[in-house]
Amino acid sequence: MERSKELYANGKQNLEANLIYQEVTESSSVPQTKKYKKWLSISIYVFFVLTCQAVSTILSRLYYENGGKSTWLVTLVQPIGFPLLLLFRFFSQAEKTDQSCRYFACFTTLGSANICLGLLGSAIAYISSVGLLYLPVSTFSLIFASQLGFTAFFSYFLNSQKFTPFIINSLFLLTVSSALLVFNDESQNARNVSSLEYMIGFICTIGASAGSGLILSLEQVIIRKVLKKPTFSAVIDMVIYQSLVSSCVVLMGLFASGESKTLTSEIESYRLGKVSYVVNLASAALSSQVYTIGVAGLIFESSSVFSNTISAVGLPIVPVVAVIVFNDKMDASKIFSIILAIWGFLSFVYQHYLDEKKLKSCHTSLV
Template sequence: MEITSQADPSRKKRRLLLIFNCIILGIGNCGGPLITRLYFLDGGKSVWFSSWMETGGWPMNLIPLLLTYIQRRRSEGSNAKLLFITPRIFMKAAIIGVLTGVDDYVYAYGLSKLPVSTTVLLIATQLAFTAGFARLLVNQKFTAASVNAIVLLTIGAGCLAIGASGDRPPGETEKEYILGFVLTLTAACLYGFVLPWIELTYRTAKQAITYTLVLEMQLVMCFFSTSFCSFGLLVSKDFKTIPDEAKAFSMGVGKYIAVCIGSAVLWQLFFMGVVGVSCFGSSLMSGIIISALTPVTEVLGVLFYHEKFRGEKALSLVLALWGFVSYFYGEMQTSKESKDHEESQDLNPSQTLPI
């Protein structure tokens, strides 16, 4: 997806921004599930508060927005624009934000019932949903490699379902585990829809897409997502239990606060990375990175929380990696063919190549 920016940055600058957003997406994608699971393992019980923390770090976006505005003021003086977001984009970002809030709650509930290693393998199926919705919303072309990846990820999720009973954490009923399993898949489907919708918003913006606008959209989306979760906290009255929950936290009140802050920061890095990669790359690239980091989070969950690594998980992991490699290879081939085609069209037929 080619998006022009206000200053028409060079390919190098665009590539650097893409790499930067890939890095923060990777940090948030690996760290977010681990610290959220830590919250539940050491005494945290509120699913609404956990989902609130996933986007509660939205004020972090104000820091880069302030810095970019100061830079514009220095270069443009009083003519510098304060905001780039239009009412039309604001409304779309707000709706996406509410849907993200729903996804946050569903995901947090699933993670409260499932081991991290199982959760990340189920979330890896998001690539299949992203590919499907990207086809519908932004006319993303399917290749044999992408279809192969979708099939492999679906089979991988099925393998986990077969061994579900042996992976159930102690003290959890089979009904709770199955519900967590289904809701985690639902979260993958929901966010697989959100990613292409973000890309569609960029494509139909009818204005230059600057990194400032990307940050403004991110701020709006996370604000409305947090508002949705705040409403859930109020209705469920979970906010009243937070002080008692902090006192009962097995690691102590100080560590409880640190876990909450760390969760907000890591998940905000994740969401900032997602919108950045969707802007400077594509929504499918975001899905690919999330799926590609599955083995990293899987291994970290086994190392830190001593989770079981049974045969069906190993098979699911292999299928996830196979699907990712297949998809990535197919995308590379498609990109190469497209580039060769463009170069052949740009070449003047009357030109002769030196011998």
């Protein structure tokens, strides 16, 4: 009898131990699965950003190179593809949201923010189009890399970004890499533009870079303080509203400037033909929106700084493609600018690595 009780007690203990082990295993596997899914999503968004950023810039420059002259049309190409986001939003309906009440509760604040960011986005898109008109693609992309520094600068005030020695080094190098191109005579001669037009292009590109950094930082503020715990669908909705506002503003600019009247003759005289004209602009609009999805996804999964860091990874891509497609000259100042920009980017990435490592060690010590 005692032997039976002992066997029963041992069996009960083994059963309880197995149940506890199973619970621990399941609880640990769930976070691992979520972690893998998160990194898979980040990888996809990174691919979108790296490829579509370069494609969109190259296609916009291709429009100018073959007889296109409308800066408003190039501006319109950037936000007008937002119906693609609606399609993407439709297929992400499986994502359950439990924040609808809170979302509508902050509708006034969120709506005002989206309108302001949409207006700011249209202005940034226009001045970047002007910059691309007067500058070679390689020069434009190298100057635009300073966006990483502007994002860090605005994130310092808006998102409590700390200025460590590595961040300061990154900002300094990115500033110098852009400053090297101010008096680049070879780039100016290659485009057959005057000194004034070249400086206008440079200033507009710097302004667009700063504005893009500001928008990324403001979007992160809205996501964290207004939406607080948003779903990815909510983030995409926010981008759709901003793109809609930007599209309306740019369309008004296109008609008010009178450039809409010249589009018919522009299509007729386009060097690559009418079909190529439409395909060129449509492809630029498509790639621009896929890039937007990638940027929004990286902001949602990580931060605006990380999103902008990934954008900077594509820095060497555009100049190399520009040399092949447009025969842009890669002179000594551009090469040195690329080296400094990559150095600044690596410095920034290393600081991001240190922050992640510190966060992981703090999490481990708490557990």
